[in-house]
Amino acid sequence: MVDIRSLDRDGAIAEARALGFEMAGVVTREESRHLAHFRKWLESGRHGTMAYLERPDAVRRRGSLHLTLRTFRSALVVSHAYAGPHPTTPPGDPSRAIIARYARGRDYHHVITERLEDLARGLERAAGRPVRYRTCVDTGPILERELAALAGLGWFGKNTMLIHPRRGSYFFLGVLLTDLPLAASTPFREEHCGSCRRCLDACPTGALLGRDDSGAPVMDAARCISYLTIELKGAIPEELRPAIGNRVFGCDICQEVCPWNGKFAAPTAEPAYAPRADLDGPSLIDLATRILDMSGKAFQREFANSPVSRARRNGMLRNLCVALGNWGAPEAAPVLERAARDRSPLVREHADWALERIRER
Ligand code: B12
Ligand code: SF4
Ligand code: SF4
Known part of the structure; x- marks a missing residue:
């Protein structure tokens, strides 16, 4: 339980x-200034098949916080670091699966939403009245990074991530919209990328397109490995499969190469984000074998508390087939032959592609 003694911005922070x-940090500006950029991005089709982003009501709501909370007066924007103290990615071992750092522990939607609810209860006690509020973690129609920059939490890197000079970019964002009259924080105004272009050069699929005339970084999300392995529900375009390597869920490459994630970025102290043993660089063969034995429902049960559930059984098996094909070792053939007889046509097609890769080597 939190005990907020004074209901002002500094007390809430x-x-x-x-x-x-x-x-x-606190934001009081109600209208988005980035909405036109967001609309242009949608018009160019760079959101791929993420239809939830283009729903007209949701697009409108991104433009005005009042449409999400009618009595809106201020938003508390928070960050929650997730990267652990040890680099657990197995570099250079193509027989093991890489799961993006953010997804190795408990689902952040649950962790952050619970804490924002605690924060709202503390604010209510301090205000001595019921507070109208909404929690937003990722899924709400809110441009979270624009709000975070306004709240002073960092700048937009060329990799499109919100980066803080002392904290890097391995952090989630959460937003608490309230009807409380808190004072606004100072927005983050500097830009620390300079002439660096490490992320642009390192992205294996060419998804990062640099800054546009307004200075906004642009991504072709339809080419991003994070999109291809998590959001895309159908087949992964064949020409992009080799670039995915052994990344079976999400991608951190454009953050790994960023100098701001070096020695200054402190590791998380949050036990909820400690990696589960089975998602911490597991063997591709073991993970694929385990998931092949599961029904769709069993998969959702097993990963109920993990971001990995978003890919669903068939999506995760599709990704594992691509990674096994990219590894290309003959040991991968037996599990792929099983996948090639799976009940899901999506899994069967990707297993056939992978077996072909092994035969071609
Ligand atoms: C859709 C989505 C994705 C998509 C598209 C990502 C993208 N870059 O747009 C995909 C599936 C690819 C994705 C991947 C990832 N995501 Co994501 N994603 C989102 C989501 C739900 C919406 C983002 C969105 O609207 N994108 C559309 C673009 C156009 O808008 P934008 O990113 O908000 O910001 C743009 C504008 O503000 C504009 N802009 C910047 N400066 C300026 C200046 C001016 C003058 C103007 C006009 C505009 C402008 O440029 C920005 C980029 O185009 C947000 C949560 C949320 N509700 O915001 C999480 C979110 C952005 N994702 C997050 C994370 C952690 C990831 C991954 C790291 C996960 C992983 N490891 O695989 C990767 C990172 C990939 C990357 N380099 O971005 C975090 C980022 C935290 C941070 N520190 O920035 C968020 C905020 C979720 C959260 N609550 O923590 N994601
Ligand atoms: S997450 Fe990976 S694929 Fe996506 S933009 Fe960054 S480096 Fe490229
Ligand atoms: S790698 Fe360089 S260009 Fe890319 S976000 Fe980091 S500092 Fe900016």
Whole structure:
């Protein structure tokens, strides 16, 4: 339970910190200034098949916070670091699966939403009245990174990530919209990328397109490995499969190469994000064998508390087939032959592609 003694911006920020959010700031601006960029991005089709982003009501709501909370007066924007103290990615071992750092522990939607609810209860006690609020973690129709920059949490890197000079970019964002009259924080105004272009050069699929005339970084999400392995429900375009390597869920490459994620970025102190043993560089063969034995429902049960559930059984097997094909070792053939007889046509097609890769070597 939090105890907010004074209901002002600094009191609210201090309590957010006490709840484990490393950074917090307040935004009072109601209208988005990035909405036109967002619309242009949708018009160019760079969101791929993420239809939820283009729903007209959701697009409108991104433009105005009042449409999500009618009595909106201020938003508390928080960050929650997720990268662990040890680099657990198995570099250079193509027989093991890489799961993006953010997805190795408990699902952040649950973790952050629970804490934002605690924060709202603390604010209510301090205000001495019921507070109208909405929690948004990722899934709400909110441009979270625009709000975070306004709240002073960082700048937009060329990799499109929100980056803080002392905290890097391995952090989630959460937003608490309220009807409280808190004072606004100072927006983050500097840009620390300079002439660096490491992320642009490192992206294996060419998804990062640099900055446009307004200075906004642009991504072709339809080419991003994170999209291809998580959001895309159908077949992965064949020409992009080799570039995915052994990344079976999400991608961190454009953050790994970023100098701001070096020595200054402190590791998370949050136990909920500690990696599960089975998602911490597992063998591709073992993970694929395990999931082949599961029904769709059993998969959802097994990964109920993990971001990995979003890919669903068939999506995860599709990704594992691509990674096994990219590894290309003959040991991968037996599990792929099983996958080639799976009940899912999606899995069968990707298993056939992978077996072909092994035969071609
Ligand atoms: C859709 C989505 C994706 C898509 C598209 C990503 C993208 N870059 O747009 C995919 C599936 C590819 C994806 C991947 C990842 N995601 Co994601 N994703 C989202 C989501 C739900 C919406 C983002 C969105 O609207 N994108 C559309 C673009 C156009 O909008 P935008 O990113 O908000 O910001 C743009 C504008 O503000 C504009 N802009 C910037 N400066 C300026 C200046 C001016 C003057 C103007 C006009 C505009 C402008 O440029 C930005 C980029 O185009 C957000 C949560 C949310 N509700 O915001 C999480 C979110 C962005 N994702 C997050 C994470 C952690 C990831 C991954 C790291 C996961 C992983 N390891 O695989 C990767 C990172 C890939 C990358 N380099 O971005 C975090 C990012 C935290 C951070 N520190 O930035 C978020 C905020 C979720 C959260 N609550 O923590 N994601
Ligand atoms: S997450 Fe990976 S694929 Fe996506 S833009 Fe970054 S480096 Fe490219
Ligand atoms: S790698 Fe370089 S260009 Fe890319 S976000 Fe980091 S500092 Fe900016």
